[in-house]
Amino acid sequence: MTPAEVEAGLREVFGDRxxxxxxxxxxxxxxxxxxxxxxxxxxxxxxxxxxxSQGFDRLLCVSGIDYEGYDESGKGKHIEISRYEExxxxxxxxxxxxxxxxxxxxxxxxxxxxxxxxxRVRRTEPKVPSVGQVWPTALWAERETYDMYGIEFEGHxxxxxxxxxxxxxxxxxxxxxxxxxxxxxxPLEGAPLAVRTSPREVREEKE
Amino acid sequence: MAxxxxxxxxxxxxxxxxxxxxxxxxxxxxxxxxxxxDLASVVQPGSDLVILAQVxxxxxxxxxxxxxxxxxxxxxxxxxxMSAAGxxxxxDRFGAGAMRATPRQSDLMIVSGTVTAKMATRVKRLxxxxxxxxxxxxxxxxxxxxxxxxxxxxxxxxxxxxxxxxDVYVPGCPPRPEVLLEGLMRLxxxxxxxxxxxxxxxxxxxxxxxxxx
Amino acid sequence: xxxPKLQHAPASRPGDRxxxxxxxxxxxxxxxxxxxxxxxxxxxxxTDGEVVHSVTPYIGYLHRCAEKKAEGNTYHxxxxxxxxxxxxxxxxxxxxxxxxxEKLMEINGMGVEIPEYAEYVxxxxxxxxxxxxxxxxxGTYGLDIGAMTPFFHALREREAILNIFEKVCGARLxxxxxxxxxxxxxxxxxxxxxxxxxxxxxxxxxxxYNELLTTNKIFVERTAxxxxxxEDLAVAYGCTGPVLRGAGVKWDLRKDQxxxxxxxxxxxxxxGGGDMGTVGDCWDRYWVRMLEMEQSLAIVEQALxxxxxxGEIMAEMPRRLKIPNSEVFFRSECPKGELGFYILxxxxxxxFRCKVRSPAFHNLHVIEEVGAGQMISDLVATVGSLDLVxxxxxx
Numbered sequence: 001m002t003p004a005e006v007e008a009g010l011r012e013v014f015g016d017r018x019x020x021x022x023x024x025x026x027x028x029x030x031x032x033x034x035x036x037x038x039x040x041x042x043x044x045x046x047x048x049x050x051x052x053s054q055g056f057d058r059l060l061c062v063s064g065i066d067y068e069g070y071d072e073s074g075k076g077k078h079i080e081i082s083r084y085e086e087x088x089x090x091x092x093x094x095x096x097x098x099x100x101x102x103x104x105x106x107x108x109x110x111x112x113x114x115x116x117x118x119x120r121v122r123r124t125e126p127k128v129p130s131v132g133q134v135w136p137t138a139l140w141a142e143r144e145t146y147d148m149y150g151i152e153f154e155g156h157x158x159x160x161x162x163x164x165x166x167x168x169x170x171x172x173x174x175x176x177x178x179x180x181x182x183x184x185x186x187p188l189e190g191a192p193l194a195v196r197t198s199p200r201e202v203r204e205e206k207e
Numbered sequence: 208m209a210x211x212x213x214x215x216x217x218x219x220x221x222x223x224x225x226x227x228x229x230x231x232x233x234x235x236x237x238x239x240x241x242x243x244x245d246l247a248s249v250v251q252p253g254s255d256l257v258i259l260a261q262v263x264x265x266x267x268x269x270x271x272x273x274x275x276x277x278x279x280x281x282x283x284x285x286x287x288x289m290s291a292a293g294x295x296x297x298x299d300r301f302g303a304g305a306m307r308a309t310p311r312q313s314d315l316m317i318v319s320g321t322v323t324a325k326m327a328t329r330v331k332r333l334x335x336x337x338x339x340x341x342x343x344x345x346x347x348x349x350x351x352x353x354x355x356x357x358x359x360x361x362x363x364x365x366x367x368x369x370x371x372x373x374d375v376y377v378p379g380c381p382p383r384p385e386v387l388l389e390g391l392m393r394l395x396x397x398x399x400x401x402x403x404x405x406x407x408x409x410x411x412x413x414x415x416x417x418x419x420x
Numbered sequence: 421x422x423x424p425k426l427q428h429a430p431a432s433r434p435g436d437r438x439x440x441x442x443x444x445x446x447x448x449x450x451x452x453x454x455x456x457x458x459x460x461x462x463x464x465x466x467t468d469g470e471v472v473h474s475v476t477p478y479i480g481y482l483h484r485c486a487e488k489k490a491e492g493n494t495y496h497x498x499x500x501x502x503x504x505x506x507x508x509x510x511x512x513x514x515x516x517x518x519x520x521x522e523k524l525m526e527i528n529g530m531g532v533e534i535p536e537y538a539e540y541v542x543x544x545x546x547x548x549x550x551x552x553x554x555x556x557x558x559g560t561y562g563l564d565i566g567a568m569t570p571f572f573h574a575l576r577e578r579e580a581i582l583n584i585f586e587k588v589c590g591a592r593l594x595x596x597x598x599x600x601x602x603x604x605x606x607x608x609x610x611x612x613x614x615x616x617x618x619x620x621x622x623x624x625x626x627x628x629y630n631e632l633l634t635t636n637k638i639f640v641e642r643t644a645x646x647x648x649x650x651e652d653l654a655v656a657y658g659c660t661g662p663v664l665r666g667a668g669v670k671w672d673l674r675k676d677q678x679x680x681x682x683x684x685x686x687x688x689x690x691x692g693g694g695d696m697g698t699v700g701d702c703w704d705r706y707w708v709r710m711l712e713m714e715q716s717l718a719i720v721e722q723a724l725x726x727x728x729x730x731g732e733i734m735a736e737m738p739r740r741l742k743i744p745n746s747e748v749f750f751r752s753e754c755p756k757g758e759l760g761f762y763i764l765x766x767x768x769x770x771x772f773r774c775k776v777r778s779p780a781f782h783n784l785h786v787i788e789e790v791g792a793g794q795m796i797s798d799l800v801a802t803v804g805s806l807d808l809v810x811x812x813x814x815x
Binding site for chain 2 (some may be wrong): 471480489500507573579593812
């Protein structure tokens with residue numbers, strides 16, 4: 001199975017819904033890996049098709065991406081460093097407008113192919129169909145993506161935060177995330193408690 | 208213990224020296240109890256087998272000689288803590304090898320690793336569950352002040368001392384087991400009642416003078 | 421391909437008999453501070469008597485924002501954070517990241533050729549670290565099962581490896597030894613001697629471990645036929661490394677993808693064969709690790725023989741690495757499984773996005789499926805056999 005065959009098969013079945021396809025290594029069209037951008041609504045079907053008909057039996061990785069600022073061919077933009085108001089609340093950063101994306105890296109043990117299926121969604125309604133029914137391992141990986149980017153996976157049976165506490169505010173890996181200085185009664189930044197003195201020292205002070 | 212005839216007053220230090228010579232070993236380390244002079248004077252001179260001590264000092268000596276740490280590994284530093292308890296470094300030599308799995312049986316909490324927002328309340332709860340007297344060693348840069356995750360670490364508590372009081376800070380990322388042992392000994396000093404001291408090595412002064420403005 | 425159904429308590433599991441007695445389910449929290457969870461893993465268990473009805477892992481107690489840090493640090497600076505992901509095999513994580521960046525440079529026509537000498541150094545050090553990591557897995561697994569002695573034996577040999585690393589790069593745990601384009605320092609001659617000595621002495625020690633634990637009756641009773649992960653389950657849940665190989669799948673990136681210079685060495689991929697029970701049980705995963713140590717040792721031995729006496733340790737590298745818009749996903753075989761880095765560059769000197777595909781994250785997920793229906797003590801054995809490192813799961 002060559003990359004071209006996989007791509008031809010995909011185009012035949014899904015037609016327009018395959019948006020673009022490029023070898024990640026430009027100029028080496030015959031080589032894996034290859035990134036294929038698909039329409040959001042076709043994502044689950046594409047994955048199911050690739051698993052059943054093309055032999056991609058392993059889902060390696062699910063990654064979210066926040067494309068805020070990427071298309072301006074960035075010049076090494078650094079992420080915002082948390083800034084605080086006088087009362088300790090974070091200064092709100094400028095809300096971002098870039099797209100979000102999900103990338104699924106698939107791999108085939110049968111023919112060694114490796115392909116990245118990407119779906120790009122608008123920041124205002126980040127909704128993507130879940131592929132948890134295709135590969136169970138996607139369930140956790142999608143929860144992580146939801147946790148970090150706030151992308152909602154439709155059809156996911158248990159979409160909760162996985163790494164952060166469930167009542168955490170905001171999605172940290174978005175580029176416009178402002179860091180909190182407190183989480184409930186846990187200070188994330190600030191001055192330490194008084195350093196405890198030993199009993200002897202306390203006694204001497206009394207004298 | 209009661210003496211029938213009161214002999215001349217004997218310097219308690221001398222008495223302890225005598226005891227130390229008799230039982231051998233490192234007297235300074237083991238038996239530096241503070242004693243009341245009047246109490247010392249009731250002891251029959253020459254009876255070297257009696258050790259006089261304030262109850263508090265004696266208890267402290269017992270405490271410092273058998274610190275039971277809690278098996279509480281948070282992150283990378285826990286591996287070095289394991290090494291310290293392991294074959295080469297053998298934490299047990301200092302009476303601190305009996306790792307307890309429950310906070311209710313332990314005296315010492317070695318916070319070995321990064322404390323995150325999600326974990327911080329648990330650390331606090333574990334600390335509250337430990338019976339008094341209890342001590343805390345902050346092991347590694349993360350537990351001291353956030354370490355490498357200080358900047359951009361949205362989920363990292365920048366120092367465990369914002370949650371619970373810390374007795375000894377053991378720096379390093381991660382600290383070598385030797386440094387943990389040193390930290391343990393400083394904690395023993397602290398329990399014994401020795402005042403902490405701040406030693407600035409000469410090389411720091413040399414280094415500071417060399418930094419251009 | 422038959423995919424496992426996603427349900428927590430399938431029919432005809434040992435718990436079913438207990439359930440007919442209409443006993444109440446009991447909720448037990450195991451962790452995040454628990455001696456057998458290898459860190460700050462929290463397992464929420466619903467039990468029916470002593471039988472686990474369902475198990476839900478809660479992770480994130482060590483979430484240290486490593487992926488956010490990547491977006492604020494240059495390509496070189498991020499190496500130190502890869503150390504702290506899988507802290508038992510920091511060298512392998514370093515290497516995986518460095519190879520990903522090298523691949524990214526190659527895609528953009530900025531490729532560097534790693535000097536041959538440096539490649540040998542990389543292989544030797546990484547394989548030694550694989551042994552060190554498996555030693556901890558072996559030792560702590562003994563502790564989980566209730567055998568204290570193997571832990572001390574394992575730590576003894578691990579200290580020998582750490583001694584070598586200390587001579588090579590000065591650190592015991594966090595090395596940052598691999599850099600993009602090569603390695604940071606040359607191996608000093610006395611460290612080479614020490615490696616040779618280690619290679620000579622270690623097979624005896626392995627024999628000792630096997631006598632201590634592998635065929636120990638109690639150990640076998642506790643691990644054989646327990647926590648069976650078969651091939652379908654392992655593939656569906658994205659398991660890699662010894663968990664996948666323990667299920668009888670011959671899959672190792674060192675051979676199947678052939679990165680670096682692994683094609684020059686003669687070694688085998690050990691797979692679980694169900695010698696003591698079923699293919700894919702805890703004992704198989706444990707045994708695969710023991711065999712892998714042998715193979716790693718063989719690789720080190722061959723590398724020492726083939727290695728040129730001296731050479732460059734680093735390719736010529738631009739001091740400030742700026743990579744145009746492109747992306748790469750590179751995986752390498754770490755002791756825990758396939759560690760992948762998905763790097764998106766945007767022309768700046770920091771990665772735009774760096775996603776880490778953590779092997780233990782996916783390996784842990786399978787516990788939801790395997791854990792249900794076991795006894796609580798077997799659950800401990802199963803979790804231990806997955807060889808989790810929470811620093812890598814939570815990142």
